Amino acid sequence: MSAASAKPRTASSGKADRGPAMDFASLGLNIAGVAAGVAIWWALTGSGVVGLPRPPEVLARFIELLGNGQLLRDTAASLARVLTGFLLGVLLAIPVGFAMGWYKVARALVEPYLQFFRMIPPLAIIPLAIVTMGIEETPKIFVIFLASFLASVVATYQGVISVDRTMINAARVLGAKDFTIFRRVVVPASTPFILVGVRIGLGSAWATVVAAELIAAQSGLGYRMQQAQLYYDLPTIFVSLFAIGILGLAMDRMLQAVERRLTIWQERI
Amino acid sequence: MTPKIVFDNVTRRFDLKGGSFLALDRFSLDVADGEFVTVVGPSGCGKSTALNIAAGLLKASSGEVTVDGKPVEGPGPERGMIFQQYALFPWLSVRDNVEFGLRIKGEPPARRREIAERFIDLVGLGQFADALPKTLSGGMKQRCAIARAYAVDPVILLMDEPFGALDALTRVQLQDQLLETWSRERRTVMFITHDVDEAVYLANRVVVMAAGPGRLQEIIEVDLPYPRTEEIRLSPEFTAIRNRVWHAVYHQQPAQSHG
Numbered sequence: 224m225s226a227a228s229a230k231p232r233t234a235s236s237g238k239a240d241r242g243p244a245m246d247f248a249s250l251g252l253n254i255a256g257v258a259a260g261v262a263i264w265w266a267l268t269g270s271g272v273v274g275l276p277r278p279p280e281v282l283a284r285f286i287e288l289l290g291n292g293q294l295l296r297d298t299a300a301s302l303a304r305v306l307t308g309f310l311l312g313v314l315l316a317i318p319v320g321f322a323m324g325w326y327k328v329a330r331a332l333v334e335p336y337l338q339f340f341r342m343i344p345p346l347a348i349i350p351l352a353i354v355t356m357g358i359e360e361t362p363k364i365f366v367i368f369l370a371s372f373l374a375s376v377v378a379t380y381q382g383v384i385s386v387d388r389t390m391i392n393a394a395r396v397l398g399a400k401d402f403t404i405f406r407r408v409v410v411p412a413s414t415p416f417i418l419v420g421v422r423i424g425l426g427s428a429w430a431t432v433v434a435a436e437l438i439a440a441q442s443g444l445g446y447r448m449q450q451a452q453l454y455y456d457l458p459t460i461f462v463s464l465f466a467i468g469i470l471g472l473a474m475d476r477m478l479q480a481v482e483r484r485l486t487i488w489q490e491r492i
Numbered sequence: 493m494t495p496k497i498v499f500d501n502v503t504r505r506f507d508l509k510g511g512s513f514l515a516l517d518r519f520s521l522d523v524a525d526g527e528f529v530t531v532v533g534p535s536g537c538g539k540s541t542a543l544n545i546a547a548g549l550l551k552a553s554s555g556e557v558t559v560d561g562k563p564v565e566g567p568g569p570e571r572g573m574i575f576q577q578y579a580l581f582p583w584l585s586v587r588d589n590v591e592f593g594l595r596i597k598g599e600p601p602a603r604r605r606e607i608a609e610r611f612i613d614l615v616g617l618g619q620f621a622d623a624l625p626k627t628l629s630g631g632m633k634q635r636c637a638i639a640r641a642y643a644v645d646p647v648i649l650l651m652d653e654p655f656g657a658l659d660a661l662t663r664v665q666l667q668d669q670l671l672e673t674w675s676r677e678r679r680t681v682m683f684i685t686h687d688v689d690e691a692v693y694l695a696n697r698v699v700v701m702a703a704g705p706g707r708l709q710e711i712i713e714v715d716l717p718y719p720r721t722e723e724i725r726l727s728p729e730f731t732a733i734r735n736r737v738w739h740a741v742y743h744q745q746p747a748q749s750h751g
Contacts, residue, residue, distance in 0.1 A: 392549050393579035393637075397593035397644055398569035407592070411583045488583040490626040 276458045284458035285465075293447075298466060300442040301432050304360065308367025309428040313421055315368075316375035320417070323376070324383020325405065337376060345370040345431050349438055363435045370431040371424035378420020382413030415489060418482040425478060429471045494561065495522035496680040497546060497648060501555035504541050514705035515541045518555065521699060521708065523648075523680055528671075530683045530695040532741055538706020539684045543650050546682065547573045559648060569593055572646030576653040578633040580625040586612060586636050587621045593644035611639040614673060631662035638670070648680040655690065667693060668720075675718055688741060692734045693720055700740040710740045 261278055268277040276284075288294040322329040323337075345366050352362035386409050394408045436445025444463045451459035504516040516538035523529050531539045544550040546557045548567040557564045559571060567573075580589050590608040599607070612621050615635040625633055634654055641649060655663045667690060674681055685691050691698045695714050702709040714733055716724055724730055 387577075387579070389575050389577050389579040390581065392547075392567070393573070393575060393581075394592070395549065395567040396547055396569070396571065396573040397640070398567075398596045403596060408581065411581070414583075488624050488626060490582065 276461055280458050281461040281465075285462045288459070288462055294462065294466065297442060297444045297447045297463070298470065300440075300446075301436065301444045301467075302470070304363050304435075304443065305367060305425075305428050305432045308364045308432070309371045309425055311364070312368045312371030312373075312428070313375050313424055316372045316420070316424070317379050317417060320376045320379025320420075321383055321405075321409075321413075323380045324413070325409070330380075337373070340369070341373050341377070345373075345427070346434050346438075349435060353439055358439055363432065363440065366435050367428045367431050371428040374424040374427045375417070375420040378423065379413065379417050382416025382420075383409055385416070386412040415482070415486045418478070418485060422475060422478045422482070425474055426471070429467070429474065433467055496525040496527070496560065497521075497523040497682065498558045499542065499546070499555070500558070502542065502545055502552045502557060503554045504538070504545060504550065505553045516545075517705040517707045519701075519706070519708055520555075521711075523682060526678045526680055527696050528674060528681045528683065528694055529697050529699060530685055530691040531699045531701060532685055532688060532691040532737065533701030533706075533709065534703045534741065534744075535686070536703040536706060537701035537709075538703075539701050540652055541706060542701075543573075543652050543682060543684055546648075547571055547650050549573075569597065569644040570647045572641035572644065572649045574634070574637050574641055574649065574651040574654040576656045578625075578630075578637045580633055580636055580640070582625050585622050585624055586617055586628070586639075589625070589636055590640045590643050592640060597644060607643055608639075611643045612636075614642070615639045615669065629662075630658050631666055634658065634666060635669070638673070642673070642677070642679075646679065648682065651681065651683040653684050653686065656686070663687075663690070670694070671718065671720055688734060688738050689725075692730065692737055693725060698733075698737050700737060702744045709744060712737055712740065 264275075265278050267273045268275050285294070319329075319333065323333055324330070348366055348369060349362065352365050356362040356365060390408055390412065391404055394404050399407065432443070433445040433448075436443040437449050440446040444467055448460050448463045451457075451463070499519050499521040502516060502519045503514070505512045505514055507513075515536075519538065519542055521529075521542075531542070533539050541550060545552050546559070546564060548564050548571065564571070581592065584592065587605075587608055590612055591604045594604040594607055609621070612618055615638055617632060617635055617639065620628060620632065625636065628636065638654075655666050658666065671694060683691075683694060692714055698712045698714060700709040700712065701707065712733065716727075716729060716733070
């Protein structure tokens with residue numbers, strides 16, 4: 224979730240317009256970069272300079288954890304939490320963001336809470352959530368919900384208030400009333416912003432789940448790393464870290480594809 | 493004959509932090525049915541304010557605008573408007589943009605399509621009916637906006653510096669096209685511009701406004717025949733009127749009364 228992606232008009236699309244040749248070239252460079260990274264990792268750990276596991280050890284552990292199903296169980300547990308919390312968060316954020324953008328009263332009522340909770344890292348809510356909601360799934364999902372809600376609501380709200388006034392006027396002189404303007408102008412015009420918000424929301428949900436599992440969980444990738452730490456089991460920690468990174472990346476790419484699809488009409492720079 | 497648009501002592505103040513600003517001071521103007529009126533003046537002369545009040549996008553502080561004898565209360569499809577920034581809906585194709593107002597009117601799909609087709613062809617965008625606005629040039633975007641405004645069959649057309657953002661060549665082409673459309677459809681047009689040549693070339697009458705406060709300065713008749721052609725544009729008669737308008741715009745006396 225780079226800072227650059229907060230600007231829907233310019234971000235995330237650079238290569239989309241440059242044709243397949245450019246895509247192949249950059250894909251090649253991507254692969255070369257990853258290969259070089261693994262080579263350096265291998266060289267450093269192989270020579271014994273760093274006391275970290277070597278790539279073959281991590282690969283072996285990966286195959287083992289995949290074979291006995293543990294990796295899939297952990298992944299499923301983490302994903303289930305993220306998706307539940309994330310979906311709830313986004314589903315609430317979009318109407319709240321719209322209401323804040325459209326009605327001054329709603330904005331004035333909600334904004335202080337929003338600004339206040341935005342300043343509290345969602346993880347800081349965990350102790351409170353555990354005390355009040357127990358140690359089951361609820362507190363984790365709640366924290367993820369909060370993280371993704373806060374990230375998406377601001378983007379939605381921004382999207383609504385930055386809809387071009389002239390476009391709204393154009394709809395009004397064509398005879399559109401408030402509801403039509405909202406449905407046919409405000410919603411489509413703010414879609415790019417909302418999608419950026421959803422992406423940021425997913426990123427923070429994913430970051431939050433792992434941390435939440437480190438603190439309090441009986442399953443999940445974060446929990447697995449925490450256990451591995453007790454036994455000084457570095458390969459398992461590596462496998463979990465890779466799984467977290469790759470899954471996060473995959474989800475972001477999926478959302479990016481959806482975003483491109485829905486905002487194909489945008490003028491890209 | 494009763495006039496189509498009547499501005500009756502229209503005044504508009506804007507409240508600012510340090511008091512209020514008089515954007516338009518007792519502006520009165522009658523526009524006849526089927527007439528093409530251009531409004532020209534320096535920035536701050538209230539020309540856009542007057543147009544927005546006629547469109548119903550702004551309220552007059554006092555005085556009123558009537559169209560066909562009915563006071564303007566808010567925006568409505570009988571008063572079409574064209575904006576300098578085109579204001580197309582970028583997520584809709586040319587066709588869907590043109591159909592937008594028809595959809596609000598509740599026209600059935602077949603009829604919508606038929607009307608849209610007609611106006612898309614009229615502005616010469618037939619090949620681009622399914623294109624998204626981002627693929628169009630500025631001139632094509634504005635033609636699409638003109639088709640969109642015409643499609644809902646407005647009785648008057650309000651144009652707010654519609655060609656202001658276009659290059660000189662495209663501008664001349666669109667002026668000719670607009671005149672051609674206007675002579676075919678004969679709709680009353682009120683057209684705002686800051687380009688004196690454009691004002692004279694298009695209009696039956698040029699309304700010159702003055703700034704500080706925004707007010708009517710002078711109305712200059714353009715008794716040149718239609719269709720307007722290049723010969724007319726280069727004729728001494730055109731030059732003479734152009735010079736009069738130019739003088740009225742650029743050599744204005746400061747306001748005598750209150751300001």
